[in-house]
Amino acid sequence: MTDKITNWNRNDDAMVEDAIRRGATRRELLHMMLAGGVALSAGGLVLGRASNAVAATPTKGGHLKAAGWSASTADTLDPAKASLSTDYVRCCALYNRLTFLNKDGITQMELAESIKTADAKVWTVKLRSGVTFHDGKTLSSADVVFSLKRHLDPDVGSKVNSIAKQITGIKAVDPLTVEITLANPNADLPTILAMHHFMIVQDGTTDFSKGIGTGAFKVETFQPGVKSVFVKNPDYFKAGGANIDSFEYFAISDDTARVNALLSGDVHLAASITPRSMKLVESQPGFVLSQTTSGNYTDLNIRLDMEPGSKADFVQGMKYLINREQIKKSVLRGLAEVANDQPISAANIYHNAELKAKAYDPEKAKFHFEKSGLLGQSIPIVASDAATASVDMATLVQQAGSEIGMKFDIQRVPSDGYWSNYWLKAPVHFGNINPRPTADILFSLLYASDAPWNESHYKSEKFDKMLVEARGSLDEAQRKAIYGEMQVMVAEEAGTVIPVYISNVDAISGKLKGLEANPLGGQMGYAFAEYVWLEA
Template identity: 35%
Template sequence: MKDEYLRKQARWLSQGQIDRRQFIKSAIAAGIAVPSALTLATNVLAATPKKGGKLRLGTSYGSTTDTLDAGTSENGLTQAIIYARGNQLTEINNDGTLIPELAESFEPSNGAKTWVFNLRQGVEFHNGKTMTADDVIATFNYHRDENSKSAAKGLLVGIEDIKKDGDNRIIFELDGGNADFPFIVSDYHIMIMPSVDGKIDDPNSPIGTGGYIIETFEPGVRTIGKRNPNYFKEGRAHFDEVEFITLSDTTARQNAVMNGDVDFIDNVDAKTVALLGRVPTVQIFETTGTQHYTFPMRVNAAPFDNYDLRMALKYAIKRQELVDKILLGHGKAGNDVPVNESMPFFNTELPVHEFDADKAAFHYKKSGHSGTLQLSSSDAAFPGAMDAVQLIAASAREAGIEVEIVREPSDGYWSNVWNKKPWSACYWGGRPTQDWMYTSAYTAETEWNDTAWKEGAAADRFNELVVMARSETDEAKRKDQYWEAQKLLQDDGGAIVGMWANFIHAHSKSLVHDEKVAANWQSDGNKIAERWWFA
């Protein structure tokens, strides 16, 4: 009875129906000691979202080549900006579940080949325009266009037709059943944009439906947004202003949060976590999700078009050493598939690609290659990337393989190096389902297939399996299809998935968040601007 009474009082305090003094008096009257009552009041108020303040978010991401076109977003900063200024039809919530966002509800029919999305009514863009079905259709068609350079193009190839039923109802017709389609439309690239005469007039416009209105956009430097007073979400977007600051240098980023120059930073170096955690004003914030660090080999470029050379390199890497020395235990070894135990239908019977100098040397000799192999990297790839490639070069040397490290500029790395150079360092935030991960980075149609693994018997069969599994309703058959797909990818594909890395952040203790925190991306699903607040 007492607990129920205190919960009610706490609810009233958090809602502003009573003040702190009244709550403390009520708690004492219920038999709570004065010190405990004071602590309880403080905790309740700290957990109650408050409006106000300016959030300064220091991020390792950002480049002078960045744009506001959501379709071409290619790093964590532009993703966070998208989430701050715009919305998608659905959203991965901070508890990891899929919920409606600009859609109010959605339901399948015809074996999940038809999906109907009912839109929220009264949602406004920052320019005052009311969002309608026309805007949604125009946005999806922008990404689907045959000349589109959008990273979401490959995700949407299964859409045969999109039509509206009134201003607030969208009907998607797919070429096959897809039970994961509502996850796909939550992709950050597919931010709903305002249309003009049924088309997207300017994909680089800052206008969206999100919690913050972009006022300053300086690529590779800073982006500033002011709170949207007409935001449709209750209890979200608490800050008066948010500022995203690019701090590519790890030391500069960590000094900034220690000195109070920023309130939050991502990608804390595992080597300095303990030191940073001793700063009285700083809180370490770590989550475990689907982030993985990779070294993609483009199979359309010699010498990586040779199966045995790729296999030699897969056996030439000491993966646990990478976890121990680069992540300092904040993660685990990878096995050349972008899938882990957190995903449904993970293949537990895959062979383990551990370091084996004899196997590496065997495959390398069989490849017929001689001379050095160039591996491009930069601190922009992931924290510790330059140290990681040095370890790879050292272990490969033990197998008689010479690797030359090419240090690339951090600025422009994602535009000029990744997805272009034959072998490079990379990171992936991961996706919550296998289909989404594959269609983002491994199927033949996607712009982001950074291994260019698109042709050949193994790749053809992999693509076929992805389509089959997407619409398969028999769980046993779907498992077999995904297990075979993982085996093909691990064996023949060009991805070296070296390690799974925890997201490590640091923030001012004045920042507060919900008890549950998303791990689908760094920085609470890259939605700190919307979900956190100042105590």
Template identity: 35%
Template sequence: MTEFDHKLAAMSRAVGQGKLSRRDFMQVAMAAGLTVSASQALFSTAARAAPKKGGDFKFGCGHGQTTDSLDPATWSNGFTFHFGKSLFAAPLTQVDNKNNAVPHVAESFEPSDGAQKWVFKIRKGITYHDGRTLTAEDVVNTINYHISADSKSPAKSVLSSVTSVKTDGPDTVIFQLKGGNADFPFLLTDYHLGIYPSKDGKIDWEKGIGAGPYSIKNFEPGVRILGERNKNYFKDTYFDTVEMLSIVDVAARTNAYLSGEVHYINRADLKTIDQLKSAPDTELYNQAGFAHYTAPMHVDSAPFDKLEVRQAIKYAIDRQELVDKVLYGYGTPGNDNPISTSMKYAINPEPVYTYDPDKAKSLLKKAGLENLKVDLSASDAAFAGGVDSALLMAEQAKKAGIEINVVREPNDSYWDNVWLKKPWCLCYWGGRPVADMFLSVSLAADAAWNDTNWKNPRFNELLIAARAETDEKKRAAQYAEAQQLVHDDGGQVVLMYNNFVGAMSTKIGHNEFNSDFDDDGGYCWERWWMA
């Protein structure tokens, strides 16, 4: 490095630490021969490089509904998802940006007995927003809230292998499992599992008092949540206040960003992405990951109870065209396997479901049908471009003798009144960091979110066996067979893997993003800062 390079690096560090003004930096850089634009770009990069405290962060979210609640057992969309990831609640573990499970409320975790027993040590001195101290007993009561016999929590299926959870002193929690599970710490990153204060065996969730980075100052279901920095949080966090607005309508969300009402929006309108890309002081949030869009069919409802009908529909959909016209290239076609090819143990099952109307017709004939008419419930609440996707699918399926009647459902009540209830609809899955976690929550026979009502005995055997298997080769083979069964027999049409695409003001600083979920894995609240 030249002397100027060293000096420029030192200046950049000073900018990141807030010790050097834009004016002084620009003067030195331009005196050294850099252009105005190059100097400005370099300053902006340096200014965002080091986290600093202060500022009010506003986020326009593409999810949220008036029925949203602070009850963690009810969270089911991309708005309430944030509550437990890192807004006001704090779970035992988190996922880092390398897709590793790391301690959070837990200080450490250790397996024994072939990963059938897990011992978690709890950090000392963690306090809730109201000053109460987080205890090992709170952890036990929180977990029991989700796995009790009468629980309706989606986390119940995630933790289905837990046979007992108990304290061993004030700072130790012991989980006993039905069988070994090397991925168990990942399961505890589930966004429903933030730890709550408790009394007499019951958790106190009603006021949203958690141990996370922000305490709730205002919550209006379907409208917004406002949080204030928890000065006693056990890790560094940066914004003074955070506000998440529910803006389900994509045009309104885009306008909120362009007008400066919010600093960041997710689920960008890909039809008008160029407008966002060219907006002043804007960085495109474009992160490939594990998320995908699906069209789940209830396999216990006619006509989807016939395997040949399900397979005919799968061949009647041109997924590449959906990627091109709905995602505008920001994604890849699905192949009815919910495990992303970038995840450990993933396979790409054969045969690949490519668009083949003739194949679809022959499958219908095998099912005793010359043609087929079905309803497909659709809404942009399912995912951005959901209605357009359904209409395109309807057009594609005509060539196979399948008439798809697209039923446009209201955005606000979609997750309560349509998903899990209508025989065929659209859905969005944010993905999970490991195969077991995803397969357990969405496809296990008793999973609360088994949105196809698929109950395949062999699949469930494999799921349990693979979870406990410590031999990597055997485990990979078990997961491969499980994925093939989902592909061949299941009712989950994986339309496409979508990139997470949004727009972010250059006023926001960040490090490398997580890829398991949108919005930096849901950790934007504690990992981002005002540059």
């Protein structure tokens, strides 16, 4: 076998790959290899290698159709105002960012050739040369300055205005160089610029309906709340450009209808399906599921500044009463990863994997409830369908409590008005947090003493000082150590119980290839159209 297979070379591999693409049968392929000097016993190895290569090699051409779940007549092609998943998908197709996050959560350059700093406060951005907009205009520093300044203009209504406010200076140094100055050092700036809203638009743009960007696609049709059709940009600056020739994107809000559209062949991708629909897809041949766990979670919030959360043992008792595995398996049907009561998921490079989640232990919970003096009392828990799976989670807590003499009164309230009337206000209630690209954003938003969404009213001077220290440090090892300790502090001291990180599942046709997980969310961080391909 060895003598025969050594006569086979990579050019012959390419011949087999080409035959597979043309639809050759397994029998025909084995005959071809035998004629080329490959023993029958080795043919399977060669065939497997060639098949894997074909599967990983993008096929060019075709029209892709995909269905999201959210749409509105307020749909926009203005990245600063994007708020729905359909907005993000369109903007990712039409524009580019200075940086982007790859599947491993690592920040890489996109329109920027480099982003450098000596002090994490003043940053120099060097742009790629030769990049053009859809109308032929060449990308320059003026476009970047205009795009970033829009987020600071209150009249624009940027969704990331609060994040952009740390930028105190933006100026063009030369046609391909921009200098960005921050109010205080922040080593995360390159990652922040990878957020969907920080897409680069053309200098002076006021009409965004045409979607003039530097992206892999151009607008053919844009009907807000209805559908969008895009065609491949033949002058895209990335080698090879998009794989598909065109794609259509629209929303089907009903989960069952969205899945039926996939199964009937009307679409190649049905985004963000429920566990119930997942079983239906799995039962049908020719369809697969793409799972992304990027840090979305529903948490139980116990305010530390009021009863019963002001009693530390009550909070500890609740953390032992949460059956994380049951929530993962029963409530979310396996579409989750067990979490450890802090917001930095495994999708983030600063995740503290050594911090273990508290095991379900009713006896320990009872000990702490007795110590708090609350065992036997009725404690209200506010839940709503507005916070994903919170009603089911509350029911599990109630059942577990009843077995040890702890009473919980589930107060199920309507979704309408939940976030304004109950979230952050009720003594014990649920929240639902979407993924954020940096540890600093999550901690600043949710756990700093002055955090706008401090769900449990956690306050720690030590934590606040560590947050500032980590934010300004350019030493990655130091940042990882600080963020690791901060995660332990949140898990042990804050009044938030984060049982699992919830997965997003996109259902796709077996013909759709190249879809990968991304820490910015499902549908490949909403940027799938540029990277996927349709099998011939």
